[in-house]
Amino acid sequence: MLNQEKNELLTRVGRGTPMGDLLRRYWMPIAGVTEFERRATKPVRLFGEDLVLYRDLDGKWGLVDRHCPHRRADLAYGFPESEGLRCNYHGWRFGADGSCLEQPYEDVAHPEARMKDRIRITAYPVQEKAGLLWTYMGPAPAPLLPDWEAFSWPNGFRQIVLSEIPCNWFQCQENSIDPVHFEWMHNNWSLRQRGVLQPYSPAHKEVGFEEFEHGFLYRRVRGNGRKEDPMWAVGRVCLWPNAVFLGDHFEWRVPIDDENTLSVCWSYTRVPRESEPYVQASIPTWHGPIRDEHGDWISSHVMNQDFVAWVGQGRIADRSLENLSASDRGITMIRKKFFEELDAVAAGAEPKGVLRDPDRNHKVELPLAFREILTGGMPLAELKAHPIFGRHLHDYVFQAGQPEPVARAYREAMGLDDGGGH
Ligand code: FES
Numbered sequence: 001m002l003n004q005e006k007n008e009l010l011t012r013v014g015r016g017t018p019m020g021d022l023l024r025r026y027w028m029p030i031a032g033v034t035e036f037e038r039r040a041t042k043p044v045r046l047f048g049e050d051l052v053l054y055r056d057l058d059g060k061w062g063l064v065d066r067h068c069p070h071r072r073a074d075l076a077y078g079f080p081e082s083e084g085l086r087c088n089y090h091g092w093r094f095g096a097d098g099s100c101l102e103q104p105y106e107d108v109a110h111p112e113a114r115m116k117d118r119i120r121i122t123a124y125p126v127q128e129k130a131g132l133l134w135t136y137m138g139p140a141p142a143p144l145l146p147d148w149e150a151f152s153w154p155n156g157f158r159q160i161v162l163s164e165i166p167c168n169w170f171q172c173q174e175n176s177i178d179p180v181h182f183e184w185m186h187n188n189w190s191l192r193q194r195g196v197l198q199p200y201s202p203a204h205k206e207v208g209f210e211e212f213e214h215g216f217l218y219r220r221v222r223g224n225g226r227k228e229d230p231m232w233a234v235g236r237v238c239l240w241p242n243a244v245f246l247g248d249h250f251e252w253r254v255p256i257d258d259e260n261t262l263s264v265c266w267s268y269t270r271v272p273r274e275s276e277p278y279v280q281a282s283i284p285t286w287h288g289p290i291r292d293e294h295g296d297w298i299s300s301h302v303m304n305q306d307f308v309a310w311v312g313q314g315r316i317a318d319r320s321l322e323n324l325s326a327s328d329r330g331i332t333m334i335r336k337k338f339f340e341e342l343d344a345v346a347a348g349a350e351p352k353g354v355l356r357d358p359d360r361n362h363k364v365e366l367p368l369a370f371r372e373i374l375t376g377g378m379p380l381a382e383l384k385a386h387p388i389f390g391r392h393l394h395d396y397v398f399q400a401g402q403p404e405p406v407a408r409a410y411r412e413a414m415g416l417d418d419g420g421g422h
């Protein structure tokens with residue numbers, strides 16, 4: 001249980017808030033590169049700021065204020081030039097660094113005034129990695145964008161799914177260190193959705209939590225499981241500050257504002273050995289719907305089930321009304337760590353896990369269960385029979401709404417000749 005003041009500290013992310021200041025010290029994934037195959041600009045809202053992401057004609061990325069500093073026109077309708085983005089109202093042009101490069105009328109009629117030298121637009125750096133576009137909205141100098149090992153695994157089909165979730169980011173992130181929900185929200189609720197009343201899935205017998213450089217590990221023993229099993233021996237990664245890494249996928253929870261969160265899922269599915277070598281030309285990005293045709297939350301897929309939990313907690317969960325139990329020890333640990341980090345950043349210290357040494361930012365390894373399978377692959381027959389990876393072979397299990405062209409490319413990558421059935 002937390003009082004309102006502490007709840008606000010964890011949840012408020014606007015400019016000048018302690019949590020906003022902390023999270024802005026990290027690179028955040030905000031879009032997929034392939035989204036720009038069909039558009040030149042994309043309006044985005046991040047940490048309560050309305051911005052426009054664009055690629056100029058020379059291929060350089062920019063992220064600037066949504067509104068032109070001249071008379072506030074919407075730069076999402078601007079057009080990229082060989083350098084920078086031009087406002088479609090009176091043609092002012094801005095560079096990716098926020099400088100004003102051109103004011104067509106002023107430059108001709110009053111060149112001596114050089115008014116453009118006095119104009120700046122808010123601008124944040126953008127980098128491309130793993131098919132994602134990332135931004136850093138904190139103070140200079142920016143740290144390094146983490147080069148997680150999984151980003152360079154070969155022979156896999158990668159895909160990116162974006163969804164906007166109408167609730168605060170922190171309740172999403174608390175889900176990243178909540179082992180017991182897996183038994184109920186995913187296993188048992190899925191059974192009930194299929195009409196199965198019993199038996200329920202193996203119960204959690206023990207959970208463990210531990211901090212490491214890039215976050216926290218959570219461990220579990222279920223049913224007749226043992227501590228030698230990967231889910232205890234290796235555990236799962238609650239990735240600092242706003243993600244989870246589950247071996248075959250990452251999920252980031254990026255604050256749009258205090259009451260909305262961008263869910264970014266990057267997943268990797270290793271192709272069967274028979275389909276190697278597999279080289280993916282580009283990583284598709286698609287938007288995952290969160291409501292069905294009746295307006296109800298979709299609950300058929302793992303992450304959609306999580307979304308139901310998050311939005312069900314309210315736009316901003318009221319932690320003064322909760323009753324934490326022994327299974328919530330990990331949640332208490334991350335809250336405590338966040339409070340420490342808020343103080344540390346306010347005192348001018350470097351926050352947890354920030355990478356600045358290029359020698360330490362090369363294929364950075366995270367604790368990884370099933371490492372041999374993910375990095376070494378399996379023959380098709382073994383893959384089909386595998387209790388975890390087998391169910392990934394035909395369907396995208398994480399989120400509903402995968403577009404058919406992505407499903408088709410996936411089946412081709414897996415070498416499945418299934419006549420187009422999905
Ligand atoms: S409002 Fe953008 S150039 Fe005038």
Ligand SMILES: [Fe+2]
Nearest residue numbers: 181182302306
């Ligand atoms: Fe979950």
